[in-house]
Every structure is written in structure tokens, then in C-alpha cells.
Amino acid sequence: MIRALIIDDEQHAREELEHLVKETGAFEILGSCANAIDALRRIRVEKPELLFLDIEMPALNGFELLTMIEDELMPHVVFVTAYNEHALKAFEEKTLDYLLKPVSFERLLKTVHKVRETIRRGEAPKHQVELLRHVPCQFANRLKLITFADVEYVFSDLSGIHIVTSEGQFYTELTLKVLEERTPLLRCQRQYLVNPDKIDEIKLLENGSGKIKTKLGNLLPVSRRYLRQLKVRLKL
Amino acid sequence: MSLIFELLQQTAVIIVIAYLFSKSPAMDYLSGARLQRRQLLILYIVFSSFSILGTYTGLPIQGAIANTRAIGAVLAGLIGGPVLGLSVGLTAGLHRFSLGGFTDFSCGISTTVEGLIGGLVHLYLIRRKKPEQLFHPFVAFSATLIAEVLQMTIILALARPFEDAVALVKVIALPMICANSIGAALFISMVRDQKRVRDKVGARFSSKAFTVADRTLGILSRGFSSETAREMVEVIRQETGVGAVAITDREEILAFSGIGADHHHAGNPVVTKWSKQALRENKVVFVNGYDEHFQCPLSSNCPLGSALVVPLQVDQEVVGTISLYEPKTKLFLNINRSFGEGLATLYSHQLLRSRFEEQKTLLVQSELKLLQAQVNPHFLFNALNTIMAIIRKDADQARGLLLQLSTFIRTNLKRNRDIVTLEEELAHINSYLEIEKARFGDRLTVNQEIDPILLGLNIPVFTLQPLIENAIKHGVADLLDQGQIWVRVYRHKGLVVIEVEDNAGNYRKPLDSQGLGLRLVDQRIKNNYGNEFGLTVVCEPQQKTLVQVRFPLVEESANDSCVNH
Structure with a gap:
């Protein structure tokens, strides 16, 4: 049984796909999600092997969801869409398979076959993950999308990951690791990422560590280990 | 002394x-x-x-x-x-x-x-x-x-x-x-x-020229046909007082009026060598009646003795002639000669203009076709997908939705008129909205506030649909919370205001092909009513997007004239 997650913003579409997927008998359905943020949480918990992923979704589309998943959790992906636009055509090469809505059962069986083969061969997911364009943050009841130019720094504490901008502090689902890998942010301490464009000055301390003063005047710790990397990256 | x-x-x-x-x-x-x-x-x-x-x-x-x-x-x-x-x-x-x-x-x-x-x-x-x-x-x-x-x-x-x-x-x-x-x-x-x-x-000549131009150009703008030609020859003969006037296309006489009408009939082929010469060589042919006599090839008793044949042309191509005749008993006045030539030039320009207008109409029609084509795929396949899911649970609801879908597609396919009533346009978007409501479930609510007096109002076809589609696409479909759409039609200071508002506030300046629907609506309103009217978009990010279409509240007759434009 292939452990699969269904992601689609429309309830009828999710139900229909669940129904068809169950009928193949090839999948264990871990759940179905109505949006990318919900999906991200479930992926971390359930660690699915395969996503049935709708492309057109509110706030964050299917492609954007993929940029937010950590590499080691990255599942195989079958895109499901109503209409094959050019965007999908370009993606076709890199993706395992895609299904057109309404989905026919026979076509789904072919997908099952492809997925089984790929997993049997132990291939890693083929799709290339692009750089994140903005960070989704929860803000009141809304999803706020912050672009990187606005980010001052990022830190983690017991309550989670927080993005600091001139407008304030926002909570995000993304991990520091994903943010470090897929954005220009640099690690300066185990719990801190800094936007190199926002660094005002770096103070060197006697014990080999340091402190960063950002343009907004915030002080960030720099550990010895990351100070060296930081210097290399900033060509100091 | x-x-x-x-x-x-x-x-x-x-x-x-x-x-x-x-x-x-x-x-x-x-x-x-x-x-x-x-x-x-x-x-x-x-x-x-x-x-x-x-x-x-x-x-x-x-x-x-x-x-x-x-x-x-x-x-x-x-x-x-x-x-x-x-x-x-x-x-x-x-x-x-x-x-x-x-x-x-x-x-x-x-x-x-x-x-x-x-x-x-x-x-x-x-x-x-x-x-x-x-x-x-x-x-x-x-x-x-x-x-x-x-x-x-x-x-x-x-x-x-x-x-x-x-x-x-x-x-x-x-x-x-x-x-x-x-x-x-x-x-x-x-x-x-x-x-x-x-x-x-000179003044009398000019005023006569203006009268004829004024009375005939309107006729010609309806097209170059035997019907309009018939009206034109009457006007030209009355105003110039020449013996007879004829208008032909390349093959046959479209209209003839005056002396000799007993044997010069509309529908007869063009036979005189002078007309043929004018058509062939695209030049003015003048038979003055004393150096050369106009010889009617149809009847030897024909009283006509002199003739002026001027080609009508569009884009260098001769499409017909306009001829003035005088009987043998009368001299062909020089003034009527220059008059006939001027008239033909004027008509040629008008014909060119008509052709241009015609092509513009064709363009609008093909844009409409494009608009219809733009509607379909995404909406259609999502609708079918929704209905397939509903069939498993509620066959009656599914049947209802299929009926809405066929109504929508049918009206979309046969809407080749330029103008529809507000009521028709509303019925059309309602079948669309019913399907979208089923698709989005409780994520979509639609509120309508329509001034019932305006239901019979004539509006350009597809004025409302692109607004609704835009609200769904950039509004509800892009919103995590409950999506709301308001459709309002009301009168305000002598204007009709059609507006669609959503609570997403996600409107962005569209790139190229996106937003084509809204742009076409704006363009057609401007074409029909003037540049001071049209479509405006107000967007408060994360709050609302309000799209308004304004045009003057006009009487029925004024609306009819829009069709001709």
C-alpha cells in the first residue's frame, strides 16, 4: 500500500478523488487537506510517500507548497488539475505524473502503475524545488505572504518559528532549515537566520563569537561556528 | 458743358x-x-x-x-x-x-x-x-x-x-x-x-452640395446596396435637377431615376461603353452631347443625350459608378459635372469608412468569440468534476446542476447579438453562479441587489459575466475564508451602475492575456457610450475589490443606435 495524501481546496473534488483512489486498492489514504498550510502540517506528521496535489488553490498553490517541504520529507507528486495550462506543460517533464479533472478510473490505474514502479526502484522525487518567493505566515485569521526583501531576521523558540519585519513579528509553519536552504537568508546562530541585506554591523566579541546589529537596531547573537561561514559568505 | x-x-x-x-x-x-x-x-x-x-x-x-x-x-x-x-x-x-x-x-x-x-x-x-x-x-x-x-x-x-x-x-x-x-x-x-x-x-453650389451630401451620406452608411442606391438617386436628381441619375455596381444597375426610366431598369446589366470604360479604367468619363453623343444601347428613342460617369472606388478598387444624364434637348452644365465628380469622391470616402466600420464590427465579434472561449475550459472541467462527485451522493442535485450547465453553455454559444437585456445577462450569470456555488460549497455566498426597473435595460452582451468570473477567480477561489460576492445594479445621477464586489481584495493589475475580459468590457462600453464611461476597479488589499461599470441611462431609441456602431 502506498501512503498517500490528497490536497485540493474543493470538497467535492477531494471526495471524488478519495473515492477513486480507494477503489484502486493501491493506496492508504492518510487524509485530505483543503489548503497548503494544512497540508504542510500533515506532511510533517504523516510523512506520506505520495501527494495527489491540486495546482489551483487559494493563497498558496500546489507548486508553492512543494517549495515549503523539507528535502528529507519530500514525497512523490501526482498533480491533479482541471485544465492543462502552459505552466503545467513546462512542469510535465519533471513530475511523476499528472491527472486531469474529471479523473477517469482507467487513467488513475496507469498512474498507480507508474508510482509503484518509481517507488520500487527507490527513485527520489524528480521535481526540482525552486527558491521560495515569499514566506507564508499566520496573521490573525489570514495567511500573510511576506516577501524576502522585507524580512529582517528569523528565529525559533519553544512556540515555533518567527519572522521579524519592520511591521512586526509573524509566526510561520516553515522550518529554519527550509528557510535557510531555499532563501537567501543566512544562519548566524542555531536559532537565528539573518537577511544579509539588513545587516548594519557585526561586532566581534573576545570569545570568538559576535553580535549582529540589524538596520532596525535589533541585536542578534552570532555563534563562533557560524561567524566563520558568515564571513566567507559576506566576503569579509 | x-x-x-x-x-x-x-x-x-x-x-x-x-x-x-x-x-x-x-x-x-x-x-x-x-x-x-x-x-x-x-x-x-x-x-x-x-x-x-x-x-x-x-x-x-x-x-x-x-x-x-x-x-x-x-x-x-x-x-x-x-x-x-x-x-x-x-x-x-x-x-x-x-x-x-x-x-x-x-x-x-x-x-x-x-x-x-x-x-x-x-x-x-x-x-x-x-x-x-x-x-x-x-x-x-x-x-x-x-x-x-x-x-x-x-x-x-x-x-x-x-x-x-x-x-x-x-x-x-x-x-x-x-x-x-x-x-x-x-x-x-x-x-x-x-x-x-x-x-x-458659388454659395448656391456649395449649399446644394452640402444638402446632397447630408441627405445621401446617411443613406450610404447603411451599406452600398440596391436599396440605398434607390434612395440616393432620388435625392441627387431632386437636388441637382439633372435629367436622370443612375448608380451601378460592377455588373448591374442598382438604381435609376429620371428621364428614360421606362427602359433603364434597376437590375439591368451595365451595357454602355462609357460605364464599362469608367469601371475598367477607373476614370471619369464625360460625354458632352455635342462632340460626342450619348447613344443609349437599349432604345433608339432614348431622350438622353449627354452623360457623366464617375467611378466609385474603395481602396483603389472600383466598386461601381454613379452617372448623371441630361436629355438631348438640354446642355450638360459644367457645374453639374464638377458636382458629380465631387459627389463620387465623397461617396468613395464614405464607402471606405463603411468598410472600416464593418471590419471593426467583425473585430468586436471575434473578440466576443474570444471571450466565450476564454470562459470555458477551467470553469467547464471543474464544473464537470463537481457534478461527478455529486452524482455519487445526490443524483437530483447533479441533474439540476447539469441543467444549469447546459443552460449556461447554450446561451454562451448562441450569444451573437451585441445587446441583451439586463434580465437576460443576469439569468446567464445566475446559472454560472449556481454551478460555482455547488463547487465551492459554503465557501461562496452571493448577494444580489438589482433595481427591478432596470431589468428591461439593454446592455452590451457579456458586460456582467467577466466581472463575476473575475470576482470568483481572484476573489473566492483565492481566499481561505468565506468568500462573499455582491452583485448590484442601480441608478445614480442619470447613470446606470453595474458593480461586483468581493471580500478578497486580491486584485492585481492584470498581465497581458489575464484581465482580457475586463478590458473588453471597458472598451465596449467606451465604444458604445463614449470615453467618459467605462469600467473602474477599486481594490483595498485584503479587504475588497470593487469593479464598477458606468454608462448613461438612455432611451430605447438610443440603445438601438448602439447596434449600428
């Missing part, structure tokens, strides 16, 4: 010549406008001849000549300015000098001065911005009077012996002053009358 009458007799001869002159093309130069060098030269020759003629027709008196030489010099100055006046005066003066006599020198000088005086009056009137006064007989009279008085003074001053000069002036002063002044006034008044007659004819 007898001298006065004799001089007036001489003047009469000059006047007769002036009359003949006023009939000649040289007359056109006396329009009071700025004269060109060539025209000045012609006037110089003409007036110098007058002046010299005045000397020759003069009467020898006491070793001098009582004459009407002054008229030519003064008028030349008056009409042509100081340079022309001086030149004519000098020429006539030198001529007079060559004839000898004891006043030869003084008369030579005085004639030159007289030309100059005419010229100074000319300058004065032009500077005072009263050029029309140049052709006033009183001005000519006064100018000549002053000039002649001056001449007498010069004779007294220069001619020797002085006693002879005094004796001469006593005899000739009054007759010459009177005869020359009256002669100049008569001359100018004749020129002026002639000018008036020409202006009047």
Missing part, C-alpha cells in the same frame, strides 16, 4: 471694355485677397492699357488732351496697392509725355501721382482691416476725385506758360474731375456686381 458729355462718352467706351474684362478669367484676381506676382503682372498690363486707352480716346483741347487716363491708374493702385498703382501711373505718364504738348511733363508726373494715391488708399484700407471697402464705388469715386484735383494743381504748378495752364484748367477741370470719378465708380461697381453674382452662384 459739352465737354463733360463728350468725356462721359469716352468713359462709356472704357466701361464697355471693363464689362468685357469683368467677364474674363482675369476677373478672378480681383477677389480682394493677396495677389501673386503673376496676377500683378496681368493687372499691370490690363490697367496700363486702360490708362493709355484713356489718353488716346481723349479730346485735344488748347494744345492739351482732356482724357480719362486717371481711371486706370487710380484703380490699379486701389486694387493692387502702391507698387502696382505707381507702375501703371508711370507707364501711362511716360506714354503721355511721349505725345508732347505743353502739359506733357506735368501730365506725366500727375498720372504717376494719381496711381500712387490709389495705392495709398489701398494701404490705408488694408491697415484698417477693411479690405471689402476696396470695391466700394464711393471709395473709387473719392480717390479719383482727389487724384484729379491734384492733377489740376500739378498742371498749374508745372505747366508753362502759366496763363495757358490757367486757361486750360478752367476748361477741363470740372469735366475731367467728374468724368473720371464717375467712370471709376461705375467701373468698380460693375466689378463688384460681377463678383457678387459669382459668389452667389
Whole structure:
């Protein structure tokens, strides 16, 4: 049984796909999600092997969801869409398979076959993950999308990951690791990422560590280990 | 006293010549406008001849000549300015000098001065911005009077012996002053009358041309067909009064009106060699009736004797002809000839314009087709997917949705009219919204506030649908929370306002092909109602997007005219 997650913003579409997927008998359905943020949480918990992923979704589309998943959790992906636009055509090469809505059962069986083969061969997911364009943050009841130019720094504490901008502090689902890998942010301490464009000055301390003063005047710790990397990256 | 009458007799001869002159093309130069060098030269020759003629027709008196030489010099100055006046005066003066006599020198000088005086009056009137006064007989009279008085003074001053000069002036002063002044006034008044007659004819011609153009262009804008041709030939014949008028296309007579209508019928093929020549060579063919006779190939008794055939063309291509005919008993007037040619040019332009309009309409229609095509795929496949899911749970609801879908597709397919009623447009978007509501479930609510009085209002087709699609695509479909859409139609300050609002506030300036729907709506509203109307978008990010379409509330008849645009 292939452990699969269904992601689609429309309830009828999710139900229909669940129904068809169950009928193949090839999948264990871990759940179905109505949006990318919900999906991200479930992926971390359930660690699915395969996503049935709708492309057109509110706030964050299917492609954007993929940029937010950590590499080691990255599942195989079958895109499901109503209409094959050019965007999908370009993606076709890199993706395992895609299904057109309404989905026919026979076509789904072919997908099952492809997925089984790929997993049997132990291939890693083929799709290339692009750089994140903005960070989704929860803000009141809304999803706020912050672009990187606005980010001052990022830190983690017991309550989670927080993005600091001139407008304030926002909570995000993304991990520091994903943010470090897929954005220009640099690690300066185990719990801190800094936007190199926002660094005002770096103070060197006697014990080999340091402190960063950002343009907004915030002080960030720099550990010895990351100070060296930081210097290399900033060509100091 | 007898001298006065004799001089007036001489003047009469000059006047007769002036009359003949006023009939000649040289007359056109006396329009009071700025004269060109060539025209000045012609006037110089003409007036110098007058002046010299005045000397020759003069009467020898006491070793001098009582004459009407002054008229030519003064008028030349008056009409042509100081340079022309001086030149004519000098020429006539030198001529007079060559004839000898004891006043030869003084008369030579005085004639030159007289030309100059005419010229100074000319300058004065032009500077005072009263050029029309140049052709006033009183001005000519006064100018000549002053000039002649001056001449007498010069004779007294220069001619020797002085006693002879005094004796001469006593005899000739009054007759010459009177005869020359009256002669100049008569001359100018004749020129002026002639000018008036020409202006009047020109004005009548222009007004006739405008009337015909005005009455026929409207007809032609409905297209070039036998029906519109029939109306046009009637108007042209009435207004020009020619014997007969015909309009043909490349093959056959579209309409014929007037003399010979008994055997010249609409629908007959084009047979005369002149029409064929005009069509073939794309040039005006004129059969004047005396060098060449119009020979009707249909009937030997045909009363028509002369014809003008002018090709009608669009983009260099001849599409037909317009012909004017006169019977054998009548001359073909030149005025009607230039009139016919002008008319054909005008119609050719109008036809070009009609063709352009036609293509514009075609463009709008193809844009509409594009709009329909743009609607479909995404919506359609999502709708089908939704319905497939619902079939498993609720067959009746699924049936209902399929009916809505077929209603929507059917109206979309057959909407090739430009104008629909608001009610029809609302019905159309409602079937669309029913399907979207099923698709999004409780994520979508739609509120409608429609002024019921406006339900019968005619609006351009597809005005509302792109607004709704936009609200769904950039509103509800892009929103994690509950999506709301408001559709409102109301009257505001004599305008109709159609607005669609959503609570997403996700509107972004569309790139290229996106937003084509909204752009087309804007364009068509502007085409139909004018540039001050159209579509506006107000977006408060994360709050709402409000799209408004405004156009004037017009009467039914005004709406009909929109269809023609």
C-alpha cells in the first residue's frame, strides 16, 4: 500500500478523488487537506510517500507548497488539475505524473502503475524545488505572504518559528532549515537566520563569537561556528 | 458743358471694355485677397492699357488732351496697392509725355501721382482691416476725385506758360474731375456686381452640395446596396435637377431615376461603353452631347443625350459608378459635372469608412468569440468534476446542476447579438453562479441587489459575466475564508451602475492575456457610450475589490443606435 495524501481546496473534488483512489486498492489514504498550510502540517506528521496535489488553490498553490517541504520529507507528486495550462506543460517533464479533472478510473490505474514502479526502484522525487518567493505566515485569521526583501531576521523558540519585519513579528509553519536552504537568508546562530541585506554591523566579541546589529537596531547573537561561514559568505 | 458729355462718352467706351474684362478669367484676381506676382503682372498690363486707352480716346483741347487716363491708374493702385498703382501711373505718364504738348511733363508726373494715391488708399484700407471697402464705388469715386484735383494743381504748378495752364484748367477741370470719378465708380461697381453674382452662384453650389451630401451620406452608411442606391438617386436628381441619375455596381444597375426610366431598369446589366470604360479604367468619363453623343444601347428613342460617369472606388478598387444624364434637348452644365465628380469622391470616402466600420464590427465579434472561449475550459472541467462527485451522493442535485450547465453553455454559444437585456445577462450569470456555488460549497455566498426597473435595460452582451468570473477567480477561489460576492445594479445621477464586489481584495493589475475580459468590457462600453464611461476597479488589499461599470441611462431609441456602431 502506498501512503498517500490528497490536497485540493474543493470538497467535492477531494471526495471524488478519495473515492477513486480507494477503489484502486493501491493506496492508504492518510487524509485530505483543503489548503497548503494544512497540508504542510500533515506532511510533517504523516510523512506520506505520495501527494495527489491540486495546482489551483487559494493563497498558496500546489507548486508553492512543494517549495515549503523539507528535502528529507519530500514525497512523490501526482498533480491533479482541471485544465492543462502552459505552466503545467513546462512542469510535465519533471513530475511523476499528472491527472486531469474529471479523473477517469482507467487513467488513475496507469498512474498507480507508474508510482509503484518509481517507488520500487527507490527513485527520489524528480521535481526540482525552486527558491521560495515569499514566506507564508499566520496573521490573525489570514495567511500573510511576506516577501524576502522585507524580512529582517528569523528565529525559533519553544512556540515555533518567527519572522521579524519592520511591521512586526509573524509566526510561520516553515522550518529554519527550509528557510535557510531555499532563501537567501543566512544562519548566524542555531536559532537565528539573518537577511544579509539588513545587516548594519557585526561586532566581534573576545570569545570568538559576535553580535549582529540589524538596520532596525535589533541585536542578534552570532555563534563562533557560524561567524566563520558568515564571513566567507559576506566576503569579509 | 459739352465737354463733360463728350468725356462721359469716352468713359462709356472704357466701361464697355471693363464689362468685357469683368467677364474674363482675369476677373478672378480681383477677389480682394493677396495677389501673386503673376496676377500683378496681368493687372499691370490690363490697367496700363486702360490708362493709355484713356489718353488716346481723349479730346485735344488748347494744345492739351482732356482724357480719362486717371481711371486706370487710380484703380490699379486701389486694387493692387502702391507698387502696382505707381507702375501703371508711370507707364501711362511716360506714354503721355511721349505725345508732347505743353502739359506733357506735368501730365506725366500727375498720372504717376494719381496711381500712387490709389495705392495709398489701398494701404490705408488694408491697415484698417477693411479690405471689402476696396470695391466700394464711393471709395473709387473719392480717390479719383482727389487724384484729379491734384492733377489740376500739378498742371498749374508745372505747366508753362502759366496763363495757358490757367486757361486750360478752367476748361477741363470740372469735366475731367467728374468724368473720371464717375467712370471709376461705375467701373468698380460693375466689378463688384460681377463678383457678387459669382459668389452667389458659388454659395448656391456649395449649399446644394452640402444638402446632397447630408441627405445621401446617411443613406450610404447603411451599406452600398440596391436599396440605398434607390434612395440616393432620388435625392441627387431632386437636388441637382439633372435629367436622370443612375448608380451601378460592377455588373448591374442598382438604381435609376429620371428621364428614360421606362427602359433603364434597376437590375439591368451595365451595357454602355462609357460605364464599362469608367469601371475598367477607373476614370471619369464625360460625354458632352455635342462632340460626342450619348447613344443609349437599349432604345433608339432614348431622350438622353449627354452623360457623366464617375467611378466609385474603395481602396483603389472600383466598386461601381454613379452617372448623371441630361436629355438631348438640354446642355450638360459644367457645374453639374464638377458636382458629380465631387459627389463620387465623397461617396468613395464614405464607402471606405463603411468598410472600416464593418471590419471593426467583425473585430468586436471575434473578440466576443474570444471571450466565450476564454470562459470555458477551467470553469467547464471543474464544473464537470463537481457534478461527478455529486452524482455519487445526490443524483437530483447533479441533474439540476447539469441543467444549469447546459443552460449556461447554450446561451454562451448562441450569444451573437451585441445587446441583451439586463434580465437576460443576469439569468446567464445566475446559472454560472449556481454551478460555482455547488463547487465551492459554503465557501461562496452571493448577494444580489438589482433595481427591478432596470431589468428591461439593454446592455452590451457579456458586460456582467467577466466581472463575476473575475470576482470568483481572484476573489473566492483565492481566499481561505468565506468568500462573499455582491452583485448590484442601480441608478445614480442619470447613470446606470453595474458593480461586483468581493471580500478578497486580491486584485492585481492584470498581465497581458489575464484581465482580457475586463478590458473588453471597458472598451465596449467606451465604444458604445463614449470615453467618459467605462469600467473602474477599486481594490483595498485584503479587504475588497470593487469593479464598477458606468454608462448613461438612455432611451430605447438610443440603445438601438448602439447596434449600428
